[in-house]
Structures are given as C-alpha cells and as structure tokens.
Amino acid sequence: MAVIRNLRTGAWRVVELITTPVVPADYLDVIAPLRNANVLRARVDAVRPETDRAVTLVLRPGRGWLPHEPGQYVRVGVDVDGVRLWRSYSITSPPARKDGRITITVNAVPDGAVSTHLLTRARRGMLLHLDVPTGEFQLPAARPGKALFVTAGSGITPVMGMLRSALHEMSDVVVVHSAGTHEAVVFGAELRTLAAEGRIRLVERHTRTDGRIKPADLDDLVPDLFDRQTWACGPNEMLDDLEAHWADAGQADRLVTERFRPALISAGGGGTVTFTQSGTVLETDGSVPLLDAGEAAGVLMPSGCRMGICFSCVLPLREGAVRDLRDGTLTVAEAGDSIPVQTCVSAAAGPCRIED
Amino acid sequence: MTTIQRKKSSPIAHLTPEDIEAIGVELDAIRDEVMNSRGEKDAAYIRRVIAWQRGLELSSRGVLLFSLFPPAWLVGTAGLSVAKILENMEIGHNIMHGQWDFMRDPKIHSTKWEWDHASPAEQWKHSHNELHHTYTNVVGRDNDLGYGIMRVDEDQRWHPMHLGQPLWNFINACFFEYGIAAYDLELGKNLATKERRQRPEFKSALKKVRRKIGKQMLKDYVVHPALSGPSFLHTLAANATANLIRNVWSHSVIMCGHFPNGVETFEKTSIEGETRGEWYLRQMLGSANISGSKAMHIMTGNLSHQIEHHLFPDMPSRRYAEIAPKIKDLFQRYGLTYTSGPLPKQVASAWYKVIRLSLPNRGEAAIRRPKAVKPVVASDPSARWRRASAAVAEAPAAVAASAAAASSAVAASAAAASSAVADAATGLAGTTTAQA
Numbered sequence: 052m053a054v055i056r057n058l059r060t061g062a063w064r065v066v067e068l069i070t071t072p073v074v075p076a077d078y079l080d081v082i083a084p085l086r087n088a089n090v091l092r093a094r095v096d097a098v099r100p101e102t103d104r105a106v107t108l109v110l111r112p113g114r115g116w117l118p119h120e121p122g123q124y125v126r127v128g129v130d131v132d133g134v135r136l137w138r139s140y141s142i143t144s145p146p147a148r149k150d151g152r153i154t155i156t157v158n159a160v161p162d163g164a165v166s167t168h169l170l171t172r173a174r175r176g177m178l179l180h181l182d183v184p185t186g187e188f189q190l191p192a193a194r195p196g197k198a199l200f201v202t203a204g205s206g207i208t209p210v211m212g213m214l215r216s217a218l219h220e221m222s223d224v225v226v227v228h229s230a231g232t233h234e235a236v237v238f239g240a241e242l243r244t245l246a247a248e249g250r251i252r253l254v255e256r257h258t259r260t261d262g263r264i265k266p267a268d269l270d271d272l273v274p275d276l277f278d279r280q281t282w283a284c285g286p287n288e289m290l291d292d293l294e295a296h297w298a299d300a301g302q303a304d305r306l307v308t309e310r311f312r313p314a315l316i317s318a319g320g321g322g323t324v325t326f327t328q329s330g331t332v333l334e335t336d337g338s339v340p341l342l343d344a345g346e347a348a349g350v351l352m353p354s355g356c357r358m359g360i361c362f363s364c365v366l367p368l369r370e371g372a373v374r375d376l377r378d379g380t381l382t383v384a385e386a387g388d389s390i391p392v393q394t395c396v397s398a399a400a401g402p403c404r405i406e407d
Numbered sequence: 408m409t410t411i412q413r414k415k416s417s418p419i420a421h422l423t424p425e426d427i428e429a430i431g432v433e434l435d436a437i438r439d440e441v442m443n444s445r446g447e448k449d450a451a452y453i454r455r456v457i458a459w460q461r462g463l464e465l466s467s468r469g470v471l472l473f474s475l476f477p478p479a480w481l482v483g484t485a486g487l488s489v490a491k492i493l494e495n496m497e498i499g500h501n502i503m504h505g506q507w508d509f510m511r512d513p514k515i516h517s518t519k520w521e522w523d524h525a526s527p528a529e530q531w532k533h534s535h536n537e538l539h540h541t542y543t544n545v546v547g548r549d550n551d552l553g554y555g556i557m558r559v560d561e562d563q564r565w566h567p568m569h570l571g572q573p574l575w576n577f578i579n580a581c582f583f584e585y586g587i588a589a590y591d592l593e594l595g596k597n598l599a600t601k602e603r604r605q606r607p608e609f610k611s612a613l614k615k616v617r618r619k620i621g622k623q624m625l626k627d628y629v630v631h632p633a634l635s636g637p638s639f640l641h642t643l644a645a646n647a648t649a650n651l652i653r654n655v656w657s658h659s660v661i662m663c664g665h666f667p668n669g670v671e672t673f674e675k676t677s678i679e680g681e682t683r684g685e686w687y688l689r690q691m692l693g694s695a696n697i698s699g700s701k702a703m704h705i706m707t708g709n710l711s712h713q714i715e716h717h718l719f720p721d722m723p724s725r726r727y728a729e730i731a732p733k734i735k736d737l738f739q740r741y742g743l744t745y746t747s748g749p750l751p752k753q754v755a756s757a758w759y760k761v762i763r764l765s766l767p768n769r770g771e772a773a774i775r776r777p778k779a780v781k782p783v784v785a786s787d788p789s790a791r792w793r794r795a796s797a798a799v800a801e802a803p804a805a806v807a808a809s810a811a812a813a814s815s816a817v818a819a820s821a822a823a824a825s826s827a828v829a830d831a832a833t834g835l836a837g838t839t840t841a842q843a
Contacts, residue, residue, distance in 0.1 A: 072521040133450030135511040290709045358791040361536035362505035362517045
C-alpha cells in the first residue's frame with residue numbers, strides 16, 4: 052500500500068510540475084469547476100420563482116460539500132457586476148437528497164445587491180461559490196413532541212427546511228407566520244396544503260391588512276404556548292419582543308431565535324479597530340490610515356509604498372467598515388467575510404476587525 | 408534629461424505649483440470615474456484572457472509532444488511563446504499590481520498570484536510595485552533605471568566598465584527573467600559584504616528564488632521534454648526558445664517604457680515632500696508609450712500605455728486605452744510632451760541611449776535634470792495620496808505642519824535639504840524592515 056501511495060504522490064508531484072506556477076486544479080477548473088476540492092462551488096440546476104419577490108435556486112454543490120442539518124444556512128458567493136459578494140441563505144431542502152442537490156430560497160431585500168441580482172439574473176448553469184453549511188438554528192436529534200414556529204417574511208426559509216425534513220417526526224406542530232399579503236407568503240401553497248392535510252396548524256397573518264402580531268396575541272393564538280419548544284425567525288424587532296415575552300414568563304430556554312441581520316455597521320468616521328492575530332484593540336479617527344494606526348500601536352504590519360499603489364500592505368477585513376481615504380469608497384465586511392483592503396490608504400469607518 | 412537629449416530649459420519651468428496641483432486634481436477625477444465604473448465587463452475580460460492563455464499554453468505544449476516534426480516544433484514554439492508573453496505581461500504583471508483585486512476573487516488576486524517567471528511574486532512585487540512605481544526614474548532609487556549594471560544618465564560617473572554595456576544589455580535581454588530575479592534580490596548589494604550575505608532575510612529570499620527557478624527549470628527543461636519521449640531534445644529546445652523570445656520581448660517593451668528619447672530622470676533630492684500633483688507629474692515625464700494595434704497593446708500587457716499605467720498602476724489594464732485621449736489632452740493643455748512612438752522606433756531610441764552612454768560625456772554636463780519639486784524639510788509619504796481638495800478626509804495636523812514647513816523651506820539651506828534625504832533614507836529602511 053505504501054508503495055502505491057508513494058507512487059501516487061510522486062505522480063501528483065510530476066503533474067504539479069507540469070502546471071507550475073499554477074496548480075493542476077486551475078486547469079481542471081476550466082473543464083470541471085465542481086471537481087475542485089479546495090474551492091467549493093455550486094451550479095444552478097433550476098430556478099423556481101416562489102413569489103414576485105422570492106426565488107428558489109436548486110443547486111448542485113461540488114466536491115467538498117458537507118451535509119447540512121435542517122435549519123442551517125450557507126454562505127453563497129455571487130459575482131455581482133464583477134465583484135464577488137457573499138451572503139447567507141437558509142437551506143430549504145431536506146438533507147441527503149438522493150440527487151445530492153440542495154435548494155436555497157432568496158428573498159428580495161430592498162437595495163440588496165445580491166438578492167436583486169439572483170432574483171433577476173439567476174439562470175440554469177450559473178456558477179456560485181459556497182461555504183460549508185453552518186448555524187445553530189436546528190432541531191434537536193430527539194425531535195420535540197410539541198413544536199411552535201413563529202416566523203415573519205423571509206424568516207420562514209429555515210423553518211421550511213425543518214418542516215420538509217422532520218415534520219413526519221413531530222406529532223404536534225403549530226406555525227404562526229406573518230407576511231404582507233396572501234400573495235407575499237413564500238411557500239404559501241405548500242404551507243396551506245400541509246395545514247389542509249392536518250399535518251400542521253397554520254396561523255397565517257397578513258400584516259398589510261391585519262397589522263403585526265404582538266407577543267401578547269400569541270397567548271390567545273396558541274393557548275399552550277409555553278408547553279411548546281419554540282423556534283422563531285424574522286425581523287430583529289419581532290425577535291426582541293418574543294425574547295422579552297418568553298423571558299418574562301421565565302421560559303427563555305424554550306425559545307430559539309435566528310437573526311438574519313447583524314447589528315448595522317456604522318459607516319461613519321473612525322472606530323474601534325481590532326487586530327485579530329495580535330489582539331491589539333485601538334480607537335482611531337476617520338482620517339488615520341489603518342497602517343499608521345496599527346504601527347503606532349506596535350502591530351507588526353506589512354507595508355510598502357504607503358501611497359496606495361503597491362498592494363504590499365493588503366490585509367483581510369474580517370468584519371466592519373473601512374473607507375478609502377483617496378476617493379471615499381466604503382468597503383463593508385460581514386462576519387465570515389475576508390475582504391482584502393489596502394491598509395495604507397484605508398481608515399476605519401466604524402468598528403472593524405483586521406486580520407494582521 | 409541626458410546629455411544626448413539636452414534641452415535649453417526644464418520642460419516644466421512654465422508650470423506654477425498651482426498648475427501642478429490642478430493636474431493632480433484632474434487626474435484624480437479621471438481615476439475616480441474609471442475606478443467607480445469597474446464591473447462585469449472588466450471581470451469577464453481578465454477571465455477570458457486567462458482562459459485563452461491557458462488554452463493556448465496547454466495546446467502548444469500538446470503540439471510540442473510531437474516536436475520531432477518541424478511543423479509541430481514551429482507551431483508549438485510560436486504558441487508557447489505567445490502564451491508565456493501573455494502570462495507575464497497582460498496577466499501576471501497586471502494582477503500583481505492589484506488591477507483585478509476589486510473582483511474579490513481569491514484566484515485572481517495580487518496577494519495570491521504566482522507567475523511563470525524566475526522571480527517569486529512576493530519579491531517582484533516589492534521591487535517593482537513598491538520601489539519602481541513609487542520612485543519612478545529617480546536616479547539612485549529606481550533600480551529599473553539600468554538595473555544597477557548600466558549607465559543610463561549622463562550625470563552618472565562614467566567608468567570603463569560601461570564600454571561593455573551594450574553587451575550587458577543584450578545578455579540581460581536574453582536572460583531577462585533571471586536578471587529580474589537577481590535584481591529583486593538586490594544581488595549586487597547583498598553579495599558585496601560577508602555581513603550582507605549572511606543576513607537571514609537575504610538567505611531566505613535567495614532560497615525562495617532558488618526553489619522557484621528549480622521548479623521552472625524542471626518544468627521547461629525536464630518534465631515536458633520527458634513527456635515528449637523521442638522528441639525530448641526538440642521540446643527542450645522549443646521551451647528554451649519560447650523563454651528566450653518572451654525574455655527579449657518583455658525586455659524590449661520595458662526598455663520602451665522609461666528609456667527612449669524624451670523621458671526625464673530625477674534627482675533624489677527632488678522628490679522629498681513631493682505632493683500628489685508632483686508625483687503625478689513625475690510619472691507623466693518619466694514614462695513613454697508605444698503606439699500600435701490592439702493586439703500590440705495586449706501583447707505588451709498594455710504597458711504600451713506606460714504613461715497611463717504609471718499614473719494609475721492599479722487601474723484594470725483594459726481601461727488604459729479608454730483614458731489615453733484624456734491624458735494626451737491634459738499633456739497638451741499644460742504644454743508637456745506625451746512621448747509615444749511605434750515599437751521599432753522606441754526600441755531603437757532606447758538602444759541608442761544605451762550605446763551612447765557607454766561612452767563618456769562630451770563636454771561638461773552643464774544643464775541639470777529638472778527638479779519636479781522644490782526640496783522641503785518634511786517627508787511625509789501621505790502627501791502623495793492626500794488630495795489637494797481634501798474633500799474626502801481632513802488632513803491631520805502632521806500634514807498641515809509639513810505643508811507649513813514646505814512654504815517656509817523655500818529658502819532652506821542645502822544642509823537642511825540633505826538632512827531631509829537622510830531622514831527619508833532612514834524612513835525607507837524602517838519600511839523595508841517592516842516588510843521583511
């Protein structure tokens with residue numbers, strides 16, 4: 052066996068020499084982009100409109116994909132006008148489909164570059180970049196007997212993933228879902244069918260006509276509210292209200308919430324800069340380049356021309372916002388991102404984390 | 408300005424400091440317009456060039472498996488030469504400049520790219536992006552001026568060794584990638600003393616170059632010939648020829664960028680406290696373009712737009728042609744010479760200079776090179792990116808102070824100016840250490 056292994060590594064070395072300075076996978080990418088084990092990609096196999104503001108993409112993930120748990124999300128990298136932007140989307144298909152495919156459902160976000168792009172431009176055959184699935188918003192292995200899902204708008208997507216994979220393992224499920232109108236309910240037909248078949252009890256609220264559900268309303272809508280294990284997903288204000296309601300009742304541990312939107316990144320001037328490797332934290336104002344601020348605080352940083360042309364000082368922005376001091380361009384990274392920025396001409400535009 | 412192109416007066420004597428800053432403001436506006444419109448078409452372009460180059464390299468190497476047959480040898484060698492030129496010029500050079508970093512594609516990024524060249528990307532980026540592009544045409548600071556082996560300016564002291572420089576230049580052209588690797592290593596300086604030879608930074612850099620060259624050699628002169636079986640020697644010769652053609656081609660293109668008649672050089676002291684406008688002006692005077700077809704521009708990696716490239720080194724190369732008319736117009740309006748010419752003419756002009764300067768000067772070098780800026784005391788590198796309008800960010804106190812120092816430094820003594828040089832030198836040393 053050892054001989055075969057050595058032969059195989061030896062042969063691979065030769066292949067690597069054939070293609071040096073690039074790796075063999077770079078050539079393979081031209082023919083079979085899903086075969087690259089180091090760069091996880093997916094091909095769009097089908098595009099299905101859900102509502103006029105939501106679309107489901109059927110994806111075939113490439114090599115390196117790991118099976119997901121119902122309720123988890125995946126970060127998707129999409130080239131929007133030539134720039135790769137990453138966003139998180141809930142997986143709406145059950146795990147381990149025989150055809151190996153997954154679905155994500157994209158809801159239009161006002162002024163959302165990626166969601167708008169996918170809604171209008173996603174086509175069969177399009178390539179996307181993927182991360183492995185992640186997220187703590189999951190059902191326990193021992194499925195709850197009595198479950199409640201409180202969702203609003205696109206908050207239904209992770210719950211749909213849960214219902215599609217584990218509804219048959221739960222005996223008593225209530226879904227309280229709010230959307231603007233009857234037509235705006237994503238998966239509306241499927242939810243109503245499940246309700247008609249008696250597999251779930253569905254409370255559907257159209258907020259445009261009936262207003263929003265208050266946590267207190269839930270006590271009436273779901274009389275055995277606190278006997279149930281509850282999962283909630285939707286706008287931050289709704290989740291804040293629900294968490295307060297459950298906490299007041301001393302039942303905080305029976306509620307699991309999922310937030311799509313992180314705290315808004317301030318795009319002002321200056322902020323707290325955290326260098327993730329050295330652990331240095333410092334306050335800067337909006338006119339001092341990250342490089343100067345970091346060096347003044349003793350962080351060892353790469354540097355070069357110090358005028359924005361040589362790209363020797365580029366470091367990944369892991370989270371937060373920085374502004375290019377030359378033309379004011381704002382670069383924003385969300386948790387999980389790694390966007391290289393030129394530290395010699397970029398200043399903090401809010402709290403940010405730099406990998407030094 | 409050299410002896411052989413001596414002029415009666417400085418080419419920028421007619422410009423006021425306000426003119427120079429106005430040039431800077433106009434160039435910033437051109438830059439902003441293009442940089443804000445980078446998008447899908449640019450991304451598609453570089454991906455297309457990469458795919459095309461890889462296809463061409465792969466098929467040429469495929470054809471060379473049968474290089475025993477003369478037609479296969481010719482076609483394969485021609486294809487491989489073009490592929491290697493594209494890889495170095497339009498792809499490698501430009502990606503490592505960060506021109507495509509805006510795409511946020513880790514596969515096409517200045518921090519990740521490695522190229523088909525003897526010099527490892529990291530070392531080349533330091534000497535090229537950082538030293539050459541910041542200190543363009545500053546004698547003593549920009550190693551691209553003569554690569555440390557040639558006399559390229561009449562103000563450099565003549566030495567009998569310079570008689571051989573046409574020969575050195577020819578040899579450098581043939582083995583250009585190794586020449587570049589040697590000078591990225593600053594071999595001349597680093598081999599000079601035992602202490603320098605023993606420095607761990609130098610030893611580690613040397614090891615990286617050796618490993619890189621080893622891999623490159625194994626690929627072109629062992630693995631691919633071996634794959635060709637009976638065509639071993641023919642493929643080896645084909646690969647050597649392709650490398651030679653690539654080397655001579657890139658050497659010629661690069662000579663055309665800063666050597667031909669009409670290109671200015673600058674003194675070390677002239678760049679202290681340089682403002683953004685003054686930096687731009689130095690790039691404008693210190694570069695020359697090559698005119699030609701679209702294919703010509705691609706094969707030179709758009710270094711045929713050397714002036715535009717030096718003004719905006721991180722602008723996607725396919726946009727240089729688009730801004731060239733505006734830049735040319737700017738030159739005209741400010742009474743500056745936009746140096747440009749067809750490749751053969753520019754190559755001849757550069758070679759003439761190399762040959763002419765291999766001989767000692769005729770007469771005294773009476774006229775000095777233009778001083779783009781007045782020497783000032785402070786040397787704050789941020790002056791080079793801080794914009795005159797200050798619309799984006801408020802200039803911090805340090806810059807304001809240096810500006811004040813600048814205005815009061817008009818009457819500064821030569822001693823003060825030379826101390827500024829010393830300050831700048833220590834500043835640079837500090838930067839280099841941080842880099843290592």
